[in-house]
Amino acid sequence: MSEQARTTIDQAQVDRFSAMAAEWWDPKGKFRPLHKFNPVRLAYIRDRVSENFGRDAKAPQPLKGLRLLDIGCGGGLLSEPMARMGADVVGADASEKNIMIAKTHAAGSGVAVDYRAVTAEALAQAGETFDVVLNMEVVEHVADVEFFVSICASMVRPGGLMFVATINRTIKAAALAIFAAENVLRWLPRGTHQYEKLVRPEELEKPIEASGMTVTERTGVFFNPLANQWNLSKDMDVNYMLVARRPAS
């Protein structure tokens, strides 16, 4: 298939998110797991970015002056805190409704984020580049994972980082992240995730490495029911995150 004919849009997935858009900022609503995830993933991103760019992670705005893309930003649950940490954030999502909700929320919170209803391929084609690309909980919802990851990686500047978070395609993930989360705990609406669309780490690493980036860290993220919180873990069988770095030129 020619590059031009390839698309990252799985319209049924985008429609599903558009239909739930009003709930993005309700911590008890359909995006509850993402709200619960936020403390652990925000600290992880802040610390890795600070380390990479020689910043003090404890400073009030450790990401000051860095240009950051939050691709598949949804309602902006990551974009807003990243902007508060000082980054110049572009929040991009294929769903216009998500972007509308994100813009409204940011205006209410007084946070400046450049929200755009565009695909990753449109941004790359326009020649956009970033110090940091966040690719969080999106790859399991796109049409062409390899293409999507390559496009996102192509926008990372020399010396920059890309974070990818998703759910592994394992039996354990099918049991916990799909069956239990959707049918028993009811954390997510039924049909949020499809087993066939889950992505194994090596399926991300191939296009990342092919784009000239190096995967520098792999970590699992696991829910601790006793503490009622998510923690970093060595176990990558269910939720996991990768960090990749483009060598400085």
Ligand SMILES: C[S@@+](CC[C@H](N)C(=O)[O-])C[C@H]1O[C@@H](n2cnc3c(N)ncnc32)[C@H](O)[C@@H]1O
């Ligand atoms: C599970 S949400 C993740 C939201 C956000 N990244 C977070 O972690 O809080 C997935 C988002 O990806 C968006 N999306 C799906 N396919 C996309 C594509 N090809 N390009 C851009 N956004 C896409 C959906 O509209 C949805 O908002």
